[in-house]
Amino acid sequence: MADYDIPEDRRYSAEDEWARLEEERVSVGITDYAQQQLGDIVFVELPAVGTTVEKGEPFGVIESVKAVSDLYAPVSGQVVEVNTDLTEHPEHVNEDCYGDGWMLTIAVEDTAEYESLLDASAYRRHVAERKG
């Protein structure tokens, strides 16, 4: 079976987004497990800078060759940066989901929501439970 990269330096949502906190800003993307499940990513639709996103609510859409999936915000806040490279290069999500495949940076009011996300080991268990 495939192995999944789950870095220790960030947190995770049960919906398979990662979040990384740096000075009251949280960058967001999807996990290695998610990109492997989706397969070839061919389209990413992201909100505009300035949009407010709500924890657990869809903020965008990701499309693989076969399927359309919603992207869920792991934390609430205002979008301050969007990875516009993904418009031309959605494949970056497959190639480097924790780096070039990042999606958004969200400015957060406080870090409580971030702290409540799964840590790497909890997320690893969450993935293992679904592998079957």
Next chain:
Amino acid sequence: MTEPKRTPLYETHRRLGARMVEFAGFAMPVHYTSILEEHSAVRERAGLFDVSHMGQIYLSGPGALAATERLLTCPVASLPQGAVRYGLLCNESGGVVDDVTVYRLGEQALFLCVNAANLEKDHHWILAHADGAEVEDRSPALGLLALQGPASQLILERASGLALGPLKRFRFVEASVAETPALLSRTGYTGSDGFEIYVESPRTPRVFETLLAVGERLGLQPCGLGARDTLRLEAALPLYGHELDDTTSPLEARLDRFVKLTQGGFLGCEAIAKRKAQGHPRLLVGFTLEERGIARSGHVLTHGGTAVGVVTSGGPSPSLGISIGLGYVPPSLAIVGTPLSVVIRERSVAARVVETPFVKASGPRRS
């Protein structure tokens, strides 16, 4: 829910690390590595698909030819032994029961290769309309592989020891592959040259693995249903349940050349002719998107701000690098160059009616 059925290659797929999905009641590989990679393998080199989920219904006995001629929209009596033809089974209202290929094995021996999802329906339909013929569903006993792509001929020649240059498109021949009797048919569902290979179920894994081994150095890759769908869409080949169903006339789907309307004498003939005379309310078109986005089955098509139709299949074209789709629109709009919009998540994305197939792959001429 019942457990999905397994093809003879189920264990092989697992071992090759395929991602499995349920399709038409079968556990099938959607991809082994990546749909895009498998798609280009077929267009550039070769791909090997397990399509053992498809059904085979045999007709034999003194009435077999007449029954098949009556069941199918395409001419059957004129089909020589060793030839295959694409045709449709139609109901009395002119709708499509299934789209199939018919193989002429002998004077009174034929078989139909049918869609997995329609096997039971087809079997009942054929039993009810095949007086004078013996009908046998041999699907469980048969495995089916599709070897597709420009390198297919060379790979199959090496595996069978047969020169396949003389085997024209839509012809078949009996041969031996990996010490296994096989029916090699120069047909496929990708728009590229290739073969469909019928073998007895228990021998299917052996033939599959032999072909993979022989083809490895020529860039052959195992391919799943994901690439099968992107390939057939580029070739604008209809998929039952999307472009075709029990209510759609084959003429609406632009399958006129597979319907013997002037000859007549087949089920659904009168209704198809009547619907044609009345004028079809909609026709199938191919379109490309002119802006970013991906059309999907079910999306609404608009023209001048008014809803005019529905997308039946859509997706990215890996060969062209653009989004393509098929859908039904009124005949007045079914003209190449007509601007349309696809409504994707409440946003209108510009599209245009284009010629199909979207991708014309090279291959040997049809005889």
